[in-house]
Amino acid sequence: MQKSASSARSKKNRKPAQDKPAAGRPRNAKATQAVLKSAIELGMELGFDALTVEGVAARAGVGKATIYRRWPNVWSIIADAVLADIDEIAPLQQGATARESLHASMLLAARYFRGRRRPILRALIGRAQMDETLLKALIEQWLLARRAVSREMVRRGIASGELRANLDADIVLDALYGPLYHRLLLPYSGDQIALSDSYIDTLVATVFGGLERK
């Protein structure tokens, strides 16, 4: 992680300006990592609603001020921890056709959505509903970063004649990814079947093929 993942963090940070190494004792990278790790662990263990700055500080063996020096609240810690390895988690795939690219990318996303980190992502999106700063960070650093690439897939599919010409790329992506978020956040049919590989297969086939009888 080169730059801060959460924009919320930036205000607290000193400006490194022109590589000037800044006077005084430098921040302890070990402490930073310990906080990120502890926050995720505590959230997973106790539930993210039970997450407190005090608890994270204690688990990380760090003073509260050390946390507040870096982040304005617990949720920006979580945001940082998650969005740090943003590219490694569910990376977008490029295939021969738009359908193949999107299908492969969606399979990876679904695996992430039903995997170990599922509670973190749910909590983060959930919390973002009451936290504009967090919402902004999620949209910009997670969603729009992926959209930029995905939209290109759709556009290439249109250009190549694979897809219908009058499609709105965002609506296409909404139709494909919307169901994933829907099932992530409102898992109405029991978690086991939801977001399985075959669910994605059927979903892609359905959306690409349309609903009406030909």
Place this chain on the structure above:
Amino acid sequence: MQKSASSARSKKNRKPAQDKPAAGRPRNAKATQAVLKSAIELGMELGFDALTVEGVAARAGVGKATIYRRWPNVWSIIADAVLADIDEIAPLQQGATARESLHASMLLAARYFRGRRRPILRALIGRAQMDETLLKALIEQWLLARRAVSREMVRRGIASGELRANLDADIVLDALYGPLYHRLLLPYSGDQIALSDSYIDTLVATVFGGLERK
């Protein structure tokens, strides 16, 4: 509202048993209504993350115990308040065809999603990501209640030959409604255009028509 909307509430409630009027002073319906109203108002004014039992009690002119006697926490108040008038908000529409029924229903849902109550619904779904009881209530009383009817629309469309025979009703509905929840919770393109009537129109046309060139 005949019965309690939130299942979270049920534990607290005395059982009315067999129409036996229960000993002691009956609960004050006025107080109940004042709390529901105050909770929604305070949430809208201060933000739902700033909602406190104490604040709601004060605004409603009610003791805290009166609230705790009915609900286990603030969120179940909100859940009750919202899910009470569940049928009035965005009621499902029946048209001549499945497409017309779903289209009309989605337009109403989208209007609700972008309307005055939008912050309430967002907060409720958001909070549900860290509150299993609330999630269960939302799924059962909101989502599945609607799904039962919507699935029937799809099935009738299949039976009448309007829709393709091998469709999974839930996947169809995910493809249609998923985008709405997606845009509600992760409004990536500015709120103004999102969930507009024309967005729904295009979405319905896209999903019903499929993506691939015929």
Place this chain on the structure above:
Amino acid sequence: MQKSASSARSKKNRKPAQDKPAAGRPRNAKATQAVLKSAIELGMELGFDALTVEGVAARAGVGKATIYRRWPNVWSIIADAVLADIDEIAPLQQGATARESLHASMLLAARYFRGRRRPILRALIGRAQMDETLLKALIEQWLLARRAVSREMVRRGIASGELRANLDADIVLDALYGPLYHRLLLPYSGDQIALSDSYIDTLVATVFGGLERK
């Protein structure tokens, strides 16, 4: 108990006026007794600082209003319960001389002070330090009632020539009984020896014998 022991109670009580049997359902004497008993029991079991109207009502199987109809607060229940059998507990004794009378009476008082009801009496006098009404009841119904008789003992001792002529009866009684209350309320030397019969014997001998060498 014919008459109300605690004056605190009198305000709440209906006036029987002229033996008129009062309209409506008569008060349940069983309930009254159950409350008195329960209050004492609960005080002894949990400590008198943990005594609550609610607890007493529950233990007595009685509604709170039934208690408030009779007493203004928990302490007046205790006062009533204790002062009811005031004459039976540590009754004053009449002997041949003032010394014998007082000695015998003090022995009984000391036994009461170190007996089973010791915590009740301590709590009552303790509470009276912050409750003027209770203090007044204790002084009038307990202390002054005894003083009237005790003073007469001293006076007879003076009249008979047994005691010095210039004594103030109250000061004599203070010198005799003061130590008992002192040890009851500030038991500084461990409870075992304090207020024993031999303590009383020595105390009486000391005070009566005078301190200075003849």
Place this chain on the structure above:
Amino acid sequence: MQKSASSARSKKNRKPAQDKPAAGRPRNAKATQAVLKSAIELGMELGFDALTVEGVAARAGVGKATIYRRWPNVWSIIADAVLADIDEIAPLQQGATARESLHASMLLAARYFRGRRRPILRALIGRAQMDETLLKALIEQWLLARRAVSREMVRRGIASGELRANLDADIVLDALYGPLYHRLLLPYSGDQIALSDSYIDTLVATVFGGLERK
């Protein structure tokens, strides 16, 4: 006050160990003093039964936690406040004879008992009847501290031949001080005459002079 007056307090206190300055921000002595002062003031104004931690905190301009960090309950604040200046209030006097020493000491004690702080002392002894910890603190830090010195006065009186040889010092002191506590806690004859200087004079004369005719 070098050491904590109330033993109740000791558990909460961090051990200063061997002059080790203890990690973290040190406790604010100003806050401590403000609390002690406010507690006494509020008790005097509203009555000590109306004393609450919340009220004291508010008056002292202090958070509740700041109080609970130092004392376990309101009464230990009062105990600390009173027992702090224990030696200044009613100090024991040394005279030429035992009688003079005790007489002078009792006059000071009586003045204290009927003075401005009278309600505090009454409340404290009263509360101690239902609070073992407080009782222990009062006995050890107030009563026994004084007794140690007073007993020596009596012993010297016996050694010098001023007093009879077979006297029990504690019983002598009970006979002298018992009446003071009796009148403090059960002021049966109106507060005006009680504990006046002339009451003490007569009391001392009576007890010292003996009661029976020579």
Place this chain on the structure above:
DNA sequence: GTATAAACGAGACGGTACGTCAGGTCTTTCT
């Protein structure tokens, strides 16, 4: 090599809200 500067762990600070309990009152139904 000695300032100066900032970060560090610790923990106290003034607050807010929690969820509970009890106070004393009021409102039911039943006796």
Place this chain on the structure above:
DNA sequence: AGAAAGACCTGACGTACCGTCTCGTTTATAC
């Protein structure tokens, strides 16, 4: 009309965290 039941509003309890603020100490650059 009294009684048991239990809801009502009020207000305090003791706890947990908030975000800020000293402490004394450590670890850097700058003089």
